[in-house]
Amino acid sequence: MSTAPPNVPPDVPPTALPTAAPNVPKAPHSMRMRLLIGATIWLSGSLLVVFGVLALSVSQSLERTVQRQLGFEVDSLVAAVDIGDGGDIAVEYEPPNPLFSRPYSGWYWQIRHGDTVLRSRSLWDWDDLLDARPSHTPKGTLHIRRMQDPYGRELQIAERDVYLPGLKGALHVTVAADRSELIRERSTLLTVLGGALLLLFLVLLLTVHFLVSITLRPLYTLQNQLELMRETPEKRLGGAQPRELAPLSNAFNAVLDHDADLISKARTHVGNLAHGLKTPLSILATQAETLDPAQREIILREVSIMKRLVERHLARARSVTGSATIRGVRVDAGRASRRLATTMNALYREGPQITLDCGNDAVFIGDEDDLMEMLGNLLDNACKWAAGQVRLSARATRPDGLVLTVEDDGPGLAGDEAESARQRGARLDDTVAGHGLGLDIVQDLASLYGGTLTLDRSFLLGGLRAELRFPAMVPPPARPA
Structure with a gap:
């Protein structure tokens, strides 16, 4: 079995890191459709009952008319008898x-x-x-x-x-x-009556359709405002809302303001904690250099473990609070890939050649910083172990779905090393810089967007292949107000 250094950074999580996409239930019929279907059933049922009653009344009236005429003829004959x-x-x-x-x-x-x-x-x-x-x-x-x-x-x-x-x-x-004349007369009257009721049904149905549209217009306006808030989180629901929707709008704005305040405080605390912990740990590492080798090795090893844990949890906290604010912004994955490729080329001047293959329709739905964080970790990992080539591709799978793939021509991942890599935060090669957190952060960020991260061998380049797959997350656009 190969003993070459693994084509993953020291922070490799499991070889396959699937995160199940959330089960999205089938959308039920809209309120508009429910109202229209209900109105159609009610109107058709009511008019059928009216038609039945009127048809019975017409038939009975014609029968009585014929009977009266026959009775008159009988009386006329009796009067003519001599x-x-x-x-x-x-x-x-x-x-x-x-x-x-x-x-x-x-x-x-x-x-x-x-x-x-x-x-x-x-x-x-x-x-x-x-x-x-x-x-x-x-x-x-x-x-x-x-x-x-x-x-x-x-x-x-x-x-x-x-x-x-x-x-x-x-x-x-x-x-x-x-x-025969009675039957023809009744058929004519019922045809006219049925046509009149059918016309009335169509007129009433159009009226109901118009009234439903007018009544639901504030909901469409509210839906459009919510879509804008997905792209611009600082926006709030505004405008003159109907009396029935005003409490909901005010409560929703209050919840958003409260969440924004909590996220802002959490970011501040994360920054303060990072500075507060890193400085004492650096001092401990510096002071350990003055100790004898045995003690120095123990202290430096524990300080390294503490740094890795701090970095891991701080990175996870930053990813959660960062992506929680923007979930509907459309980010051009090709542009982000080009920016990262430029950065990696500057960082690894003697490193591998980075090839981009990004479709024009490749769009990430979420925070651009989150996308840069995920791709940056994957590219950094590939550049560390590649022999000479790294390939980054971005493809749209369906409307608003996205697949990001990073491949390299490095030695890849051996079977026994794959088992070790499944240990979260494990480092298979201490000669390479890292904290054992890169793919762990990528996995956490991907899961926030319902995405999956998988690691396997690249058929194109022969090294490691990391694939990020994101499902469609943007709901259908709101109807025009």
Whole structure:
């Protein structure tokens, strides 16, 4: 197994340092969609009920109209009956409806008294079409029924038993009317009614859409202000908010002011702590030089451990407080890479050649200092161990996603050394300067943005390959106010 110095700095964390991206739940329907869907269901249900009620009322009204007309025809026939001296019956005049005279017109009448039967001309040769049928209604009551004529037309039948003075037995009077006209009239009325209600539905739906847009406009304005705050953290929610949103806006501004104050104090404390601890540790290291070798070695080793711990925790505190203030700024990863390459070339004048391969759409969503800190540690690590080449690439994976890769042509990481490197803060080679914190800080910063850091062998250059992968973090833009 290779015993070459590892292609990682003394501060290498585990060979693979994945940090699981947060599980982002599927966004539910917007309030706008919920209101519109609810209004659509409510309006359609209500108008369907209204249509059903009106359709029933129209049908019943038309039926009553036809029944009244048939009842009028029955009364007209009874009034036209003439009773002779021998008890014979006759019709003095034809009913005024001309359809009773047209053969098979659909309008028929018949009067039966015993064996005597009088019929309209429209019945022509249909002698038994309107024969009397048993009626279970009280005497004199108009009885309504339906039947079909030989042509398949549906007929509305109105019949009544009439008792006239000087006439033995009941006079059974029957009038039939074709229902086709009734059906056509009802269909026309229901079509007009349905079209009117559909038009009303569309008008009401557009009205609801307009009212929802007007009502939710302050929320869109608030969302736009929040998006601006992601890019400019010092901004606050402002403007004239509706009475329902004003308490939320004021409380949110108060929380932001409180957090900004806490972060500012934390930064101050971090700086003070750094100066307060580094000076005594430096004095201890200087004083240890005057001691005998055994004691000097023990004290210097413990001072070195303390310095590494201080640097580690201070760096982590700086990274947390620094990135907590800016989470929505769009940073050009290509420009940051070029700046770092220039710095590394100046720092390692006799060092490796740094090659950049950055796409124009490579954008980091967050604090530029955090990006520079992560890339700086990875490039510094690569430059320390590279034989002659270092390659830095930046690619957008999807809208607002980013992959940063740093590769070199150094000796790489052997299997047994990889196990040692998994120890956080471990140093595999004390001949190289460092505090054992570089990739540890990179991992911490990446996790703040939901990113992952992985270390493996470069297929392109043969050395170490460090990859930073960041998911999309910016929500969809707000609707225009």
